[in-house]
Amino acid sequence: MPTWSAPVPESLPSAAYQEKWSAQRLTFVLIHGAWADAGFWNGIAAHLRKMGHTVYTPDNPGRGPDTNKDVTHAMITRSVADFITSRDLQNIVLVGHSFGGSVVQTVAQLMPERIKRLVFYNAFIIKDGEAVADEFPPAALEVFRKLRESSMDDTIMLPFPFFRETFVNLASLETARRIYSGIAPEPAKPSYDKLDLKKFYSQNFPASYVYFTEDNVLPQGNSEYGWHPHMSSRLGLFRLLKGQGDHLTTAKTDPGLVAARIYEAGRD
Amino acid sequence: MPTWSAPVPESLPSAAYQEKWSAQRLTFVLIHGAWADAGFWNGIAAHLRKMGHTVYTPDNPGRGPDTNKDVTHAMITRSVADFITSRDLQNIVLVGHSFGGSVVQTVAQLMPERIKRLVFYNAFIIKDGEAVADEFPPAALEVFRKLRESSMDDTIMLPFPFFRETFVNLASLETARRIYSGIAPEPAKPSYDKLDLKKFYSQNFPASYVYFTEDNVLPQGNSEYGWHPHMSSRLGLFRLLKGQGDHLTTAKTDPGLVAARIYEAGRD
Amino acid sequence: MPTWSAPVPESLPSAAYQEKWSAQRLTFVLIHGAWADAGFWNGIAAHLRKMGHTVYTPDNPGRGPDTNKDVTHAMITRSVADFITSRDLQNIVLVGHSFGGSVVQTVAQLMPERIKRLVFYNAFIIKDGEAVADEFPPAALEVFRKLRESSMDDTIMLPFPFFRETFVNLASLETARRIYSGIAPEPAKPSYDKLDLKKFYSQNFPASYVYFTEDNVLPQGNSEYGWHPHMSSRLGLFRLLKGQGDHLTTAKTDPGLVAARIYEAGRD
Numbered sequence: 001m002p003t004w005s006a007p008v009p010e011s012l013p014s015a016a017y018q019e020k021w022s023a024q025r026l027t028f029v030l031i032h033g034a035w036a037d038a039g040f041w042n043g044i045a046a047h048l049r050k051m052g053h054t055v056y057t058p059d060n061p062g063r064g065p066d067t068n069k070d071v072t073h074a075m076i077t078r079s080v081a082d083f084i085t086s087r088d089l090q091n092i093v094l095v096g097h098s099f100g101g102s103v104v105q106t107v108a109q110l111m112p113e114r115i116k117r118l119v120f121y122n123a124f125i126i127k128d129g130e131a132v133a134d135e136f137p138p139a140a141l142e143v144f145r146k147l148r149e150s151s152m153d154d155t156i157m158l159p160f161p162f163f164r165e166t167f168v169n170l171a172s173l174e175t176a177r178r179i180y181s182g183i184a185p186e187p188a189k190p191s192y193d194k195l196d197l198k199k200f201y202s203q204n205f206p207a208s209y210v211y212f213t214e215d216n217v218l219p220q221g222n223s224e225y226g227w228h229p230h231m232s233s234r235l236g237l238f239r240l241l242k243g244q245g246d247h248l249t250t251a252k253t254d255p256g257l258v259a260a261r262i263y264e265a266g267r268d
Numbered sequence: 269m270p271t272w273s274a275p276v277p278e279s280l281p282s283a284a285y286q287e288k289w290s291a292q293r294l295t296f297v298l299i300h301g302a303w304a305d306a307g308f309w310n311g312i313a314a315h316l317r318k319m320g321h322t323v324y325t326p327d328n329p330g331r332g333p334d335t336n337k338d339v340t341h342a343m344i345t346r347s348v349a350d351f352i353t354s355r356d357l358q359n360i361v362l363v364g365h366s367f368g369g370s371v372v373q374t375v376a377q378l379m380p381e382r383i384k385r386l387v388f389y390n391a392f393i394i395k396d397g398e399a400v401a402d403e404f405p406p407a408a409l410e411v412f413r414k415l416r417e418s419s420m421d422d423t424i425m426l427p428f429p430f431f432r433e434t435f436v437n438l439a440s441l442e443t444a445r446r447i448y449s450g451i452a453p454e455p456a457k458p459s460y461d462k463l464d465l466k467k468f469y470s471q472n473f474p475a476s477y478v479y480f481t482e483d484n485v486l487p488q489g490n491s492e493y494g495w496h497p498h499m500s501s502r503l504g505l506f507r508l509l510k511g512q513g514d515h516l517t518t519a520k521t522d523p524g525l526v527a528a529r530i531y532e533a534g535r536d
Numbered sequence: 537m538p539t540w541s542a543p544v545p546e547s548l549p550s551a552a553y554q555e556k557w558s559a560q561r562l563t564f565v566l567i568h569g570a571w572a573d574a575g576f577w578n579g580i581a582a583h584l585r586k587m588g589h590t591v592y593t594p595d596n597p598g599r600g601p602d603t604n605k606d607v608t609h610a611m612i613t614r615s616v617a618d619f620i621t622s623r624d625l626q627n628i629v630l631v632g633h634s635f636g637g638s639v640v641q642t643v644a645q646l647m648p649e650r651i652k653r654l655v656f657y658n659a660f661i662i663k664d665g666e667a668v669a670d671e672f673p674p675a676a677l678e679v680f681r682k683l684r685e686s687s688m689d690d691t692i693m694l695p696f697p698f699f700r701e702t703f704v705n706l707a708s709l710e711t712a713r714r715i716y717s718g719i720a721p722e723p724a725k726p727s728y729d730k731l732d733l734k735k736f737y738s739q740n741f742p743a744s745y746v747y748f749t750e751d752n753v754l755p756q757g758n759s760e761y762g763w764h765p766h767m768s769s770r771l772g773l774f775r776l777l778k779g780q781g782d783h784l785t786t787a788k789t790d791p792g793l794v795a796a797r798i799y800e801a802g803r804d
Contacts, residue, residue: 023440139772161742165775172559173804206429216776221489221757221765229489236407239433240484242512244778268441291708474697489757497757504675507701508752510780536709 021260022052024267026093026116029056031080031107033098033123034191035158035167035183037064040097040248043255044262051263058083060103062187069153069185073132073193077106084114093266095119098217098247101231102126102195109199117206119265121258122215122247125231128197132190135218137225148188155185169216171249179248207238208265212245212258241265289528290320292535294361294384297324299348299375301366301391302459303426303435303451305332308365308516311523312530319531326351328371330455337421337453341400341461345374352382361534363387366485366515369499370394370463377467385474387533389526390483390515393499396465400458403486405493416456423453437484439517447516475506476533480513480526509533557796558588560803562629562652565592567616567643569634569659570727571694571703571719573600576633576784579791580798587799594619596639598723605689605721609668609729613642620650629802631655634753634783637767638662638731645735653742655801657794658751658783661767664733668726671754673761684724691721705752707785715784743774744801748781748794777801 028048032040038057045055061079062071080103084092092114096104101123108115124132133141147156158167160180168176209232219225232238241261243250251258296316300308306325313323329347330339348371352360360382364372369391376383392400401409415424426435428448436444477500487493500506509529511518519526564584568576574593581591597615598607616639620628628650632640637659644651660668669677683692694703696716704712745768755761768774779786779797787794 023442162773165744165773169775169777170800174559208433214776214778216774219765219769220776223491223759229487233487237430237433238484239437240482240488241437242482246776264438291710476701491759497755501755505698505701506752507705508750508756508782509705510750532706 021263025052025054026263026266027054027056027089027091028093028095028262028266029058029080029084029089031058031094031096031100031103032060032063033096033100034063034186035163036098036248037184039064039182040251044251044259047256047259048263051259053263056083056087056089062190063184069155069187071187071190073102073106073190073195076103076190077110080107081110084111090114091116093117093119095121095262095266096123097121097251098123099132099191102132105197105200106195108205109197109203112199112203112205115205117208117266119208119210119262120232120235121210121262121265122212122217122227123231125234126195126197127234128201129194131192131194133192135225135231137219144188144191151185151188153185154188156188156191157185158183166216167247168249170214170246171253175249175253179252204236207235208241209235209238210241210243210258210261210265212243212247212250214245215247217247239265289531293320293322294531294534295322295324295357295359296361296363296530296534297326297348297352297357299326299362299364299368299371300328300331301364301368302331302454303431304366304516305452307332307450308519312519312527315524315527316531319527321531324351324355324357330458331452337423337455339455339458341370341374341458341463344371344458345378348375349378352379358382359384361385361387363389363530363534364391365389365519366391367400367459370400373465373468374463376473377465377471380467380471380473383473385476385534385536387476387478387530388500388503389478389530389533390480390485390495391499393502394463394465395502396469397462399460399462401460403493403499405487412456412459419453419456421453422456424456424459425453426451434484435515436517438482438514439521443517443521447520472504475503476509477503477506478509478511478526478529478533480511480515480518482513483515485515507533557799561588561590562799562802563590563592563625563627564629564631564798564802565594565616565620565625567594567630567632567636567639568596568599569632569636570599570722571699572634572784573720575600575718576787580787580795583792583795584799587795589799592619592623592625598726599720605691605723607723607726609638609642609726609731612639612726613646616643617646620647626650627652629653629655631657631798631802632659633657633787634659635668635727638668641733641736642731644741645733645739648735648739648741651741653744653802653804655744655746655798656768656771657746657798657801658748658753658763659767661770662731662733663770664737665730667728667730669728671761671767673755680724680727687721687724689721690724692724692727693721694719702752703783704785706750706782707789711785711789715788740772743771744777745771745774746777746779746794746797746801748779748783748786750781751783753783775801 030041038059041057048055058080060076062069093116094104101120104118144156164176211228241264243261298309306327309325316323326348328344330337361384362372369388372386412424432444479496509532511529566577574595577593584591594616596612598605629652630640637656640654680692700712747764777797
């Protein structure tokens with residue numbers, strides 16, 4: 001883990017720590033977002049494991065080390081579904097961050113019998129028949145359209161000034177640059193693929209929304225766009241948790257806080 | 269007090285504590301909400317008394333130990349009004365939580381000369397001629413209608429899964445169950461009684477709104493429903509205080525925080 | 537500095553403090569709001585200087601010690617602009633609080649080449665052709681109209697009860713009175729002057745919005761009025777920072793917190 005991440009406790013957790021954070025031992029599957037890979041979860045997963053939970057962090061095709069950028073939303077869904085079925089995971093708390101929320105939706109409807117609860121962490125919740133990009137405000141859509149057209153391989157790479165103000169607004173410049181240096185151009189298709197989510201909305205999955213309140217990726221307090229309450233309300237009945245933090249930085253600088261909120265969101 | 273409540277300081281408060289939290293010695297009358305009784309206030313009242321304030325927590329008819337569920341909003345209003353006049357309480361800071369906000373409105377307009385200030389703590393502020401239920405979103409109204417119809421005595425009992433996600437979303441499962449075990453079926457009528465609030469809105473009561481921001485009972489950030497700013501704005505000029513917490517848990521797990529915000533809301 | 541302000545660290549900051557808060561040494565010009573003068577910034581400026589930054593806090597004509605109340609928005613703009621050009625300040629982080637946000641807009645468009653970044657701290661961001669008063673909700677407009685008409689010199693003095701609930705809602709009564717005792721009647725014209733802001737909106741100034749979430753001066757969570765997201769969204773791409781605090785008190789009781797947020801807003 002890079003030195004700019006907050007440290008994970010080395011020693012065994014105390015009995016009081018166990019009692020507070022491990023009353024239930026849960027199985028988490030954590031789905032990262034766009035412009036990210038499974039490394040996004042490093043600090044958070046380490047904290048959850050220290051609490052005594054079992055944690056899986058599958059990579060998505062087209063992201064991270066994968067150099068094939070010709071992927072679709074269905075390929076990502078299939079990849080995560082295969083990861084779960086090949087290990088025969090059961091009673092899963094399926095957690096999605098950002099774009100990963102849409103993957104939580106598509107994977108959950110494929111295997112409702114394996115799902116204990118869904119957790120959306122500043123994550124997309126897409127309407128049936130729509131795409132992740134349908135949740136981008138017009139100005140962002142226009143920026144992304146130009147970036148996509150200017151790429152050689154149908155990807156979108158965020159310019160640093162845009163990334164710095166919106167994805168890592170709480171970071172120091174040094175931390176912002178370190179996080180930015182780890183991201184790769186994002187395959188465009190998965191964000192524009194229309195999703196059939198009829199099965200998702202016909203199930204009543206137990207669900208939680210974890211909202212970090214300084215997230216600046218989508219407009220706040222708006223009835224047409226935004227994480228909470230705009231998309232969270234699509235869950236119908238859901239458990240709400242909040243924290244102080246932004247879209248990407250807090251996972252690196254305060255992973256214990258994020259892990260705590262995710263545990264509180266995932267427990268019964 | 270049950271062991272799962274946060275402890276109340278035993279020793280006499282220090283001079284610095286007194287200076288911070290008791291600059292004014294106030295008389296509080298605390299009105300609990302639905303699916304609750306005066307025990308809701310135990311921890312908060314203990315903290316306020318430790319600060320040096322005088323605190324009353326009248327029970328409502330139809331709630332708590334009262335087995336007669338055939339009550340109306342007017343009966344609750346009368347009960348609280350009689351409690352106040354029989355003790356000849358003056359210069360009252362009248363505090364309502366949740367449904368108790370509507371009782372604060374109806375009691376205050378009966379005896380404006382006894383009121384120093386009104387404090388609404390994640391509480392209903394009803395429009396003239398409307399009912400508490402007019403502030404429930406359509407999905408909740410439909411759930412409550414069915415629960416009401418299925419009862420033998422015109423009451424509504426919240427199912428645990430609904431209660432757990434919306435009333436005690438921050439609680440551990442153990443704390444959620446302990447709080448749930450203390451609630452009784454709620455008489456339906458008081459929530460559906462239309463209220464004449466002309467006198468309330470013709471007075472300019474000094475008023476404060478205390479908003480705990482992880483409250484998940486009503487939709488957030490919505491112009492049609494919700495505690496703040498939707499209902500708080502009906503006060504016209506009011507003092508705003510915020511805290512981190514949910515609808516019921518925080519009163520039990522962090523009563524000192526709630527007491528501090530209520531004091532800050534109630535002082536001049 | 538009055539004793540009711542939080543203390544500023546006397547000793548030289550430690551190396552760790554320097555590393556955290558002074559990675560960049562910045563030049564701040566801090567523009568105060570209405571019913572205020574440069575003394576508003578005392579605690580905040582002291583903290584920023586302790587971090588190693590260079591800080592200027594120009595007074596506005598018509599405010600503070602100035603007894604001539606016959607001023608316009610253009611005169612305030614000119615005064616701040618002259619302050620900056622006479623000192624030949626460069627690479628400025630220009631910060632506005634409240635009304636000062638509109639001055640940040642008008643000064644920035646006069647001298648874009650001197651601006652490094654704009655920071656709005658619970659501050660007005662006015663639309664081209666409009667006035668600060670166009671952001672007041674109707675009830676406030678009506679109160680201000682009467683106060684203005686009743687003055688001898690076209691000023692508006694806030695009555696204490698209104699000021700106490702909205703500008704210093706988090707203060708103790710003693711602190712509220714001390715802050716109130718320091719304010720003078722506000723010249724009305726600058727708030728009603730229509731502003732030509734075409735150049736402001738044609739530039740893409742790097743910009744940040746610092747939002748203290750218990751500010752009760754403007755309605756919250758409303759699409760027509762309010763600091764954030766209503767006015768902040770006019771910046772287009774901007775960096776968002778939040779803090780817990782109200783409109784005026786927090787600058788006095790926790791200036792270190794405000795200084796930290798302003799540094800985080802101002803750095804690259």
